[in-house]
Structure formats: structure tokens, C-alpha cells
Amino acid sequence: MIEPEIMPFPVLQGKRLVLRKLAPADLPAICEHLNNFEVTKNLSTQPHPFTAADGAAYVNAVTAEDPAQNITWAIEHEGAFCGNLRAKNLGGVPRLGYWLGQAHWGKGLMSEAVLNALHFLFEERKIALLQTGVFDGNPASLRILEKLGFVATGKSNHPCRARGDIFLEETELEMSSSHFTEIHATSG
Template structure:
């Protein structure tokens, strides 16, 4: 796997995936404070306080780029949500969320393509894994559209639901599956996706 020393900013026609900033804190806290967002994620508590947001932001900004990357998803200069890639040196995985005002606009499919293209083509990863609660069909559609396949069902805890155990799909994708799903054949630099 290739190493990364500078933050990888990714761009599409509508989105910029950039390093998180302290100015994201207000919207980050508002969006993760929305129960409809938090109930589809494992970690965030509900209610989600400003202090929780500060801790989230601090973790995102302190990661080693060779093992963990936290992107802010931005549309027209506004923070919309987050996308992370973690455990890049062991069992690489992804996680993501969008604030409710940005649902249903295709942003996550667009961000997914940017991140997977970066991870597979620039970083040289061979496989990625993730999980999505089975009660979140929108997330499962985004993952399957990108080429992820469900490997098994399991349970995982949702802190926003008071630690409730929910059924979760465990999904994986290989670089070959991703290329076949979206027909990617050019390096990121040639597509203008990586700066």
C-alpha cells in the first residue's frame, strides 16, 4: 500500500471532499444531533452535544493519514457530512453519513465513487469492508451500487438507540469489483479527481 503525507482533497462536479475544519463544528453537531441521522450509525450518542462534536472533530483531525482519513463532504461551500476510511494498514474499512438536508440528492454515491477510486487506485488497497444497518436501505443501495456485496448478517450496537443491538449487513468489495461496477480504468490524476 502506498503512503500518504498530505491530505488527499477529492473533487467531483458537485462535491469537494476535504480535511475537516473547526468551522464544521456547528453543522456537524447539528446534523449528528438529529436522531434520524444518529439512529443509522453505531457510535454517535443521542443527544449529541457540542462537546461530542468537539471530540469527533479532534479525532478526525488527529489521525495518521497512512491509517485513517476523515473527509468533510462539502457542496457549494457548505459542510454536508463526513466520510472516513480507517484501519488502512490492517482491515481497511469505510464509514459515512450525511446531514438530513442533504439526503436524496445522490451526494453519497458521488462521494463513494471518489473515495473508492482514491483508495483502490492511488493507495493500492485490494479490499474494503463496511457495515450498514439493515433498517437503512438507502445506505445499502449506495454500497451495492458501488459494487459492495453482502457477506453476512450480524448484530451491532447503536448508541443513539440506547445501545440497542440491530441487524447489520457486513459488506466487502475488491478493487476488481469496484472497477467492474463503475468502469474505472484511468488513474485519478487523469480524471481530475485528485489534487
């Protein structure tokens, strides 16, 4: 039996950061950042408190995925892990999600990380449309997405595991490949 070939993991080099595959060595930093309620309160699937077992399960799960379908990048700044960015369901209707450790907020790192990922997803992977969502209590994340050209398409409700699975209102956004090309043709 021939094993299906798994696509190589895409490593992206930015001006100040690297988007690379998560590694077991990232586990202590993942746990430190995600054990901060200020981070996890804005995520749908991560628990609070966030334990080493939660971190190990997460790293094992996402590093085993085929990058043809799901890509979870570690965001590395100045040689240290500081967050992650995930593009999932690349064979269907792709969806983007991300988080950044609180110590790294306000430095423009997530804007750079998302822009690098968008260039890859639209130009290399040739996706037509990318969707995402932001809990309404997270205006900084909404500003990042709007600044990069995402357009709000409506509202929905999603559970937040860190808040006891209560449903929170979320702004849904999307960006098409043509819109991305129109506004970011020369950036990168």
C-alpha cells in the same frame, strides 16, 4: 529523534462536492446534523443528543489521525459542510463508514462521495479489499453501496449508541479492488 512523516491529507474534487479534511469551522454544522436522531439512529458510535462537546471531541480526534491509517473526509457541497465519510484501518482490513445531514438526502451526494473515495482508495492507496456495514433499518444506505458494487457477505450485530447501545442487525458488505476496476474503470 526523527519524527515520523505524516502522509498529506488527500483532498478529492468531485463533480458537485469536495472531500476535504474536517476543520473546526465545521463544528456547528456537524452538531446540527448529528443532533438529528434520523441521522444518528443509523450510526454505531455517535450519541443522541449530540452536543458541542461531542462534536469538538470528534473533530479533535479525527483531525489528529495519520491519513496513512485513517481518513475522515468532510463532505462539502456548494461551499457548506453536509456530512462525512471515513475510511479507517487502512493498514489492516479497511472499513468504510459515512453519514449525510438529512437536508441533503436524496440528491445523490453520498453516491458521488463514496465513488470518489473508492477511486482514491483502490487506485491511489492500492487497497485490496474494503469492508462496510449497514444497519438493516437503513435501506437507502444499502442501496447506495449495492449500486456502487459492494456485495453482501453476511450479517452481524453492532451496538447503536444513539439508541442506548442496543444491538442491531447489520448487513456486512465488501468490495475488492479487482471488482471495483471491473465495474468502474471509466467512471470518476
